[in-house]
Amino acid sequence: GENVEQHPSTxxxxxxxxxxxxxxxxxxxxxxxxxxxxxxxxxxxxxxxxRSNVGEKKxxxxxxxxxxxxxxxxxxxTETQPEDSAVYFCAASPSGGSYIPTFGRGTSLIVxx
Amino acid sequence: xxxxxxxxxxxxxxxxxxxxxTCSQNMxxxxxxxxxxxxxxxxxxxxxxxxxxxxxxxxxxxxxxxxRKEKRNFPxxxxxxxxxxxxxxxxxxxxxxxxxxxxxxxxxxxxx
Numbered sequence: 001g002e003n004v005e006q007h008p009s010t011x012x013x014x015x016x017x018x019x020x021x022x023x024x025x026x027x028x029x030x031x032x033x034x035x036x037x038x039x040x041x042x043x044x045x046x047x048x049x050x051r052s053n054v055g056e057k058k059x060x061x062x063x064x065x066x067x068x069x070x071x072x073x074x075x076x077x078t079e080t081q082p083e084d085s086a087v088y089f090c091a092a093s094p095s096g097g098s099y100i101p102t103f104g105r106g107t108s109l110i111v112x113x
Numbered sequence: 114x115x116x117x118x119x120x121x122x123x124x125x126x127x128x129x130x131x132x133x134x135t136c137s138q139n140m141x142x143x144x145x146x147x148x149x150x151x152x153x154x155x156x157x158x159x160x161x162x163x164x165x166x167x168x169x170x171x172x173x174x175x176x177x178x179x180x181r182k183e184k185r186n187f188p189x190x191x192x193x194x195x196x197x198x199x200x201x202x203x204x205x206x207x208x209x210x211x212x213x214x215x216x217x218x219x220x221x222x223x224x225x
Contacts, residue, residue, distance in 0.1 A: 032212075044203070046213050091156075100171050101158065104155055
């Protein structure tokens with residue numbers, strides 16, 4: 001089955017800095033890669049996603065890049081703000097087979113004012 | 114308002130006492146799933162459903178049952194809960210497989 005590795009597990013930055021979280025996946029059949037943000041005590045919510053036919057996608061301060069050959073994708077947050085502090089999860093979903101999305105173990109991002 | 118709801122939000126029970134956690138969505142989504150979230154392990158899928166009467170096992174199905182008799186509801190059943198099922202549970206739905214998943218508010222379960 002799919003295996004998703006997410007790094008780092010904890011990331012501490014100063015307000016205004018950039019933050020990068022990286023994920024690797026093992027199943028070449030995966031073609032949908034969402035990123036979720038989970039604030040303390042809340043539910044995970046989608047912040048950005050990318051499909052395998054696209055190499056990069058941006059939404060204001062957030063961007064995701066995908067390298068299908070190397071089987072890795074990354075979340076980039078620029079000009080971080082304290083409200084970006086949360087746990088971020090990446091996931092990889094296959095286009096067929098078991099349809100089970102596999103999540104990374106999460107990255108706790110702390111943005112210091 | 115489009116949403117996924119779960120009940121109860123918090124539950125303390127004892128080993129062996131059957132329980133059901135309900136999940137309902139009002140977005141006419143075909144795909145629904147259950148996850149458990151444990152510290153350091155991320156989200157692991159328990160069961161999923163592609164549509165009414167179509168369910169299948171996820172990564173960690175042992176000790177759980179589900180049913181999908183109606184499109185909007187996808188209850189999670191623990192026939193004989195054990196302490197290792199103490200966890201935070203999320204229901205999620207999406208229009209189709211491989212689309213954005215919308216999560217419920219979560220159910221925190223403690224099995225004594």
